[in-house]
Amino acid sequence: MSTNIWVWIAALLSLAIFSYLYKDNPAFRFAEHLFTGLSVGYFIVLYWNNYTLPYIVTPLVNHRWITLIPMALGMMYFFRFIPKLNHLILIPIAISLGFWNGMSIPLTFEADVLKQIQGTMVNTSMLTNIWDPQKGLMVGLLVMVGVISTITYFYFSREHKGPIKVTANVGIWFVMIGFGATFGYTVMARVSLLIARMQFLFTDWIHLIK
Amino acid sequence: MRLKITGLLLMLCWATAAMAASPVTAAPPEAVSVAVIAPPSDIKAVDTPNDAGHAITVSWQASPDEAQKLIEGYEVLRSEISDGEFVKAGYVPYGFTSFDDQDVPANGKDYFYRVRAVGRESQALSAVSNPARASEQWFNTLRINALISCILFTIIVMIFIARARSGQSLFIRRIAGLAAVEEAVGRATEMGRPILYVPGISTIADVATIAALNILGQVAKKTAEYDTPLLVPNKDPVVFTVAQEIVKEAYNEIGRPDAYNHDSVFYLTDSQMGFASGVDGIMAREKPATNFFLGMFYAESLILAETGAETGAIQIAGTDAIHQLPFFITACDYTLIGEELYAASAYLSREPMLLGTLKGQDWSKAIIVLLLIIGLAASLINPGIRVIILQMLRVG
Amino acid sequence: MKRQIPLIIVLTLGIFFFIQFFVPSQISTNIYQTTLQWTLVISAFAIVLAIGSLVNHHMLKIKRRKPHWWNSIVTLVALVVMALLGIFGRVKGLEPLGELYRKLFHYVQSPMDQAMFAILAFYMASAAYRAFRARSQEAALLLISGFIVMLGVIPFGSMIWSKIPDIAEWIMMVPNMAAKRGILFGVGLGMTATSLKIILGIERSWLGGGGK
Numbered sequence: 001m002s003t004n005i006w007v008w009i010a011a012l013l014s015l016a017i018f019s020y021l022y023k024d025n026p027a028f029r030f031a032e033h034l035f036t037g038l039s040v041g042y043f044i045v046l047y048w049n050n051y052t053l054p055y056i057v058t059p060l061v062n063h064r065w066i067t068l069i070p071m072a073l074g075m076m077y078f079f080r081f082i083p084k085l086n087h088l089i090l091i092p093i094a095i096s097l098g099f100w101n102g103m104s105i106p107l108t109f110e111a112d113v114l115k116q117i118q119g120t121m122v123n124t125s126m127l128t129n130i131w132d133p134q135k136g137l138m139v140g141l142l143v144m145v146g147v148i149s150t151i152t153y154f155y156f157s158r159e160h161k162g163p164i165k166v167t168a169n170v171g172i173w174f175v176m177i178g179f180g181a182t183f184g185y186t187v188m189a190r191v192s193l194l195i196a197r198m199q200f201l202f203t204d205w206i207h208l209i210k
Numbered sequence: 211m212r213l214k215i216t217g218l219l220l221m222l223c224w225a226t227a228a229m230a231a232s233p234v235t236a237a238p239p240e241a242v243s244v245a246v247i248a249p250p251s252d253i254k255a256v257d258t259p260n261d262a263g264h265a266i267t268v269s270w271q272a273s274p275d276e277a278q279k280l281i282e283g284y285e286v287l288r289s290e291i292s293d294g295e296f297v298k299a300g301y302v303p304y305g306f307t308s309f310d311d312q313d314v315p316a317n318g319k320d321y322f323y324r325v326r327a328v329g330r331e332s333q334a335l336s337a338v339s340n341p342a343r344a345s346e347q348w349f350n351t352l353r354i355n356a357l358i359s360c361i362l363f364t365i366i367v368m369i370f371i372a373r374a375r376s377g378q379s380l381f382i383r384r385i386a387g388l389a390a391v392e393e394a395v396g397r398a399t400e401m402g403r404p405i406l407y408v409p410g411i412s413t414i415a416d417v418a419t420i421a422a423l424n425i426l427g428q429v430a431k432k433t434a435e436y437d438t439p440l441l442v443p444n445k446d447p448v449v450f451t452v453a454q455e456i457v458k459e460a461y462n463e464i465g466r467p468d469a470y471n472h473d474s475v476f477y478l479t480d481s482q483m484g485f486a487s488g489v490d491g492i493m494a495r496e497k498p499a500t501n502f503f504l505g506m507f508y509a510e511s512l513i514l515a516e517t518g519a520e521t522g523a524i525q526i527a528g529t530d531a532i533h534q535l536p537f538f539i540t541a542c543d544y545t546l547i548g549e550e551l552y553a554a555s556a557y558l559s560r561e562p563m564l565l566g567t568l569k570g571q572d573w574s575k576a577i578i579v580l581l582l583i584i585g586l587a588a589s590l591i592n593p594g595i596r597v598i599i600l601q602m603l604r605v606g
Numbered sequence: 607m608k609r610q611i612p613l614i615i616v617l618t619l620g621i622f623f624f625i626q627f628f629v630p631s632q633i634s635t636n637i638y639q640t641t642l643q644w645t646l647v648i649s650a651f652a653i654v655l656a657i658g659s660l661v662n663h664h665m666l667k668i669k670r671r672k673p674h675w676w677n678s679i680v681t682l683v684a685l686v687v688m689a690l691l692g693i694f695g696r697v698k699g700l701e702p703l704g705e706l707y708r709k710l711f712h713y714v715q716s717p718m719d720q721a722m723f724a725i726l727a728f729y730m731a732s733a734a735y736r737a738f739r740a741r742s743q744e745a746a747l748l749l750i751s752g753f754i755v756m757l758g759v760i761p762f763g764s765m766i767w768s769k770i771p772d773i774a775e776w777i778m779m780v781p782n783m784a785a786k787r788g789i790l791f792g793v794g795l796g797m798t799a800t801s802l803k804i805i806l807g808i809e810r811s812w813l814g815g816g817g818k
Binding site: 042108 | 353355360363381382384385414417420452455481490491495535536539540549571575576578581586589600
Binding site: 260261262263264316346347348349350353356357360363364367371417418420421423424426427428444447448450451452454455456459460473475476477478479481483484486487495509510512513515516519530532536537539540541547548549551552553555563564567568570571574575578 | 624627628629630631632634635649652653655656657659660662663666673674715718719722723725726729730732733734736737740745748752786789790791792793795796797798799800801802803804808809811812813
């Protein structure tokens with residue numbers, strides 16, 4: 001058994017979290033509330049060190065008064081508490097929305113549309129190697145069938161009937177095989193996290209494993 | 211409960227099996243070589259295109275000794291005068307034959323480069339390059355295709371919005387997950403239990419979050435109508451302020467500002483797992499009849515969805531996070547996959563302009579399929595056409 | 607008017623930063639950097655509101671003596687203690703506070719974080735069992751492909767049959783890739799359309815009024 005009080009605290013809190021697997025109970029409730037409180041406190045410190053100090057305090061100390069502009073915009077959030085000026089809260093929100101949405105359009109289009117079309121195209125090396133299971137022409141065609149049928153599943157303008165229904169169904173098979181693959185691929189990563197926790201409990205805490 | 215015990219046993223067997231095998235790596239062979247090496251040749255310097263004017267791209271012919279594995283890498287040296295003192299600007303390992311010097315002062319001056327081949331025991335300095343000057347550009351030519359396609363897409367969407375405005379009716383097929391929203395709200399109302407709505411755990415910079423907030427507006431209108439309690443825990447402070455605004459406005463619009471509870475939209479914590487534990491707690495204690503998990507999710511998706519499934523809530527999830535979709539699919543009653551999340555706002559509001567954009571998306575999909583088929587046919591008939599299409603799709 | 611100003615802001619900034627993406631020049635990059643910093647400053651104020659809401663949420667629970675109200679005291683105390691220790695722990699002469707802050711992080715917050723992550727392993731199993739019980743064609747496809755890929759990434763898989771890793775790799779590279787691309791096309795168009803709707807003021811639920 002460990003004699004370090006901190007290790008005991010860590011171990012008991014880990015067990016309290018695990019106890020939720022059985023059902024909600026006072027130990028979990030305590031751990032959960034402690035977790036929320038501590039993590040918010042932790043993030044306050046993080047925000048203080050990463051946002052407030054470098055972007056607000058330091059510029060003001062160095063007389064870079066331009067910082068007052070975003071500060072004034074940020075303070076508009078507080079108009080929430082003044083019913084008459086309540087609508088001004090939409091201004092900082094509008095700034096965030098405009099900035100991020102404007103940028104996102106070309107970025108998304110490049111990454112999710114153009115690059116994906118490029119990747120789906122049958123390439124010339126496939127033509128010389130028809131039956132290769134990794135990069136032959138048949139594989140290229142299969143990928144294309146998968147892509148087109150999946151797109152068909154997401155076509156909203158027609159009811160899923162007749163040929164569209166058949167194609168969309170093929171699409172959903174591809175989607176399910178793909179999801180299964182992601183699921184299976186993730187298992188190992190999750191299990192290793194569990195192993196790490198078990199190692200902590202059995203090694204660091206009760207010294208069962210040396 | 212039985213589920214969890216089975217799960218536990220399975221996992222323990224699994225863990226034992228996984229720990230059993232550990233790979234053994236062989237030590238690399240000791241290297242032996244002493245030789246004089248040849249310098250790289252043909253040093254060229256050009257202004258790096260499509261940038262803010264701080265970079266020069268240097269390229270060279272590899273030292274012939276690279277083939278004998280005598281070269282470890284190349285040092286790139288810069289100077290203002292061709293016969294002056296050269297200072298190190300960067301280093302690349304062997305195999306590379308170019309380097310972008312990103313730290314060139316934007317002073318309009320010419321710079322010269324030399325490249326030094328670095329071997330284990332010796333070094334060799336190249337001749338001096340041509341002069342080059344870093345200059346800024348006003349248009350990124352690598353992104354011209356993205357620009358054209360974005361404009362085309364906007365035009366297609368605009369056409370359908372115009373059609374919708376002129377009163378043309380636009381058909382959209384039934385989407386199961388969205389058709390279930392009304393039923394899910396109704397069920398909570400009947401049972402007299404709250405609705406839990408999690409607008410993802412990402413920031414406002416994620417378009418998925420924005421989509422989730424739009425749907426929140428629609429759901430809040432329904433809860434306002436039926437007077438069903440609504441719980442909206444948030445992980446991001448900015449998303450929290452927007453969510454609160456949206457819910458409040460939804461209650462105003464339905465004419466029930468009195469029914470709006472300021473405390474129903476709240477901030478929980480910025481910590482991913484802290485958030486998950488908090489939402490678990492809410493599900494265990496408040497027992498919501500309906501759970502919505504819409505927006506951007508990461509690993510916590512499965513914790514939320516499995517806990518919700520065990521409390522017996524009807525669950526509607528939706529995300530474009532491809533890696534989380536499998537978990538939502540297995541643990542939720544309905545899952546909006548990718549684009550369905552973005553279609554939701556139009557589907558639920560039946561607003562003609564929003565439906566118009568959805569039609570625009572459908573047409574664009576048809577164009578993509580057409581492009582893929584033409585590309586395929588072209589590669590089989592004449593690879594030249596394929597090259598042209600790929601050129602059309604080139605991105606920066 | 608109340609709604610016009612935010613709409614104009616969204617439209618102007620939206621179009622500006624759309625164009626900015628294509629302009630690599632120095633001024634353009636500087637404006638981008640400055641705006642990015644400004645959005646950080648602006649959101650710093652939202653954090654104050656957010657924390658206010660959390661404190662208010664728990665104060666109400668305590669005041670109304672709601673079930674398990676004393677847990678709310680735990681949250682509030684933990685929040686205040688952690689924040690004060692973290693901020694004042696960096697002040698000269700108060701280093702022991704900083705030490706305690708790090709201890710609280712490593713031995714209290716972090717273990718709970720990792721325990722929550724570890725719980726995922728159990729949920730993976732119960733979710734797989736749920737799919738197994740669903741007995742639909744789709745669930746069967748998901749389970750079979752999941753099982754093969756799972757075996758493919760661990761040494762145990764190749765012990766059963768040497769071809770399993772190859773099959774797993776093929777599933778990842780062919781059907782999985784095809785489905786992901788198909789989904790990504792839709793996602794890309796959906797995202798672009800959503801951003802476009804916000805910028806052009808077609809989607810206005812964030813302003814209240816649900817698109818009207």
